[in-house]
Amino acid sequence: MKETKVNKLGVFLLFTLMFLAPFIENTRGIFIPIFKEDFSVSNTAISSMITGVSLAGMAVTFIGGALIEKLGQKKTVLLGILCLILGMVLQALSNSYFMFFVGFIPIIAGLNIYSVASNTMVPLIFVGSSTLAMNLFHFMYGAGSTVSQNAIGVLLDYGITWRSIYLFIAALYVIVLLAFKFTRFPDKQRVPVKEGEVSVFKNPKLYVFGAALGFYVFAEQGMSLWLPNYLKEAFGLRESIGARYLGAFFLLFAVGRLLGGFIVQKTGVMRTVIFTEIAALLLLFIGVFFGNSYLFVISISGLFFSIVFPSTMSLVSKIFKERPGMATGFIMTMVAFILNSMNLLMGILMDEIGPRLAIFLLPLSMGISLCLMVFIRIKTKNNETALQ
Incomplete structure (x- = not known):
């Protein structure tokens, strides 16, 4: 993989940030029962909070491409880190549900800013092997998820409070923030819009990409957010047992991310994505349908979940060549909108029909994503360069 205007420390910190992201994003599910007890709130109140503050994050995601063009890659990432630190400290020190709610806003904004920036930076850094690089990059997310799920489960068993855990994670982000002073990153130059050029927002594939990834991401993140509660x-x-099931899921998830890029390069992006979504859907459905004795099957599905998102995102810069940054920002906004809407629906269903039935929303969402991926495959089958 060829590096472009970036030092080794920069690459290390970029991958480190991806490793740290699930420590705050993918552990909320473990903490949901604790949040409910601490603040005396219902599942619907929790899902409403997640949905409400995420609306602000969606706005940030939508303008993420413009932020990168205005501030540059490095400053955009720094802004995201600062938001994360602020939010974690606010939540850790909150003494009311309102303050906890407020602290969630900069956390979501920071995660979304970093998500847009990182998914446009990797193709700039690793020219010519973006699919492999994206899978290895997102492998760090899976590795971080595995470590965070198991570590937090152990810490909770030892009586460490969620507030102390949040402050420790914030301290790790402070260290990364200080180290960024010594990094160099490539900056994507703003692409001028030519007169008469069709806007990227008029391309219907943009919306199909966003919807396909949105329903997929809900199924993936729904595992960490709702499985322990279920x-x-x-x-x-x-909660500690739920953390172990998730730990196994994300261990296999990490293995899939580590090896997936090499497989995708040989078999093609969309062909591999469709196959792995089918496998993940079948395993997830079996696990939730048969229940207690088959819960381990849900963990196995992590191996197949892993490839979908980074491989599909690697196509964005190839299919939407004119404005890859804006396309990425819009797709991530759609992902956030669908994710938040489905999380709200899940919280309501958990309260109204019970967790045993509500959990089927995860395989249903995966099935919708699969259908949309097949549609993308059909519409782009003549573009073999993009599909590889």
């Missing part, structure tokens, strides 16, 4: 309320399993 295991506790449906089967009476402790």
Whole structure:
């Protein structure tokens, strides 16, 4: 993989940030039962909070491409880190549900800013092997998820509070923030819009990409957000047990990210994405349909979940060549909108029909994503360069 105007420390910190992201993003599910007890709120209140503050994050994601063009790659990432630190500290020190709610806003904004910036930076840094690089880059997310799920499960068993855990994670981000002073990153130059050029927003494939990834991301993140709550309320399993199931899921998820890029380069992006979505959907459905004795099957599905997002995102700069930054920002906004809407629906269903039935929203969402991926494959089958 060829590096372009970036030092080794910059690459290391970029990958480190991806490793740290799930420590705050993918551990909320473990903490949901604790948040409910600490602040005396319902599932619907939690999902409403997630949906409400994420609307602000969606606005940030939508302008993410413009932020990169205005501030440059490095300053955009720094802004995201600052938002994350602020939000974690606010939540850790909150003494009311309102303050906890407020602290969630900069966390979501920071995660979304970094997501847009990082998904446009990797193709700039690693020219000619973006699919492999994206899978290895997102492998760090899977590795971070595995470590965070298991570590937090152990810390909770030892009586460490969620507030102390949040402050420690914030301290790690402070260290990364200080180290960024010594990094160099390539800056994507603004692409002028030519007179008469068709806007990227008039391309229907942009919306199909956003919807396909949105429903997929809900199924993936729904595992970390809702599975521990489902295991506790449906089967009476402790949060630490739920963390272990998730730990196994994300361990295999990380293995898939590590090896997936090499497989995708040989078999083609969309062909591999469709196959792995089918496998993940079948395993997820079997796990939730048969219940307690088959919960381990859900963990196995992590191996197949892993390839979908980074491989599909690697196509954005190839299919939307004119404005890849703006396309990425818009797609991530659609992902956030669908994710938040589905999370709200999941919280309502958990309260109204119970966790045993509500959990089927995850495989349903995966099925919708699969159908849209097949549609993308059909519409882009003549573009073999993009599909590889």
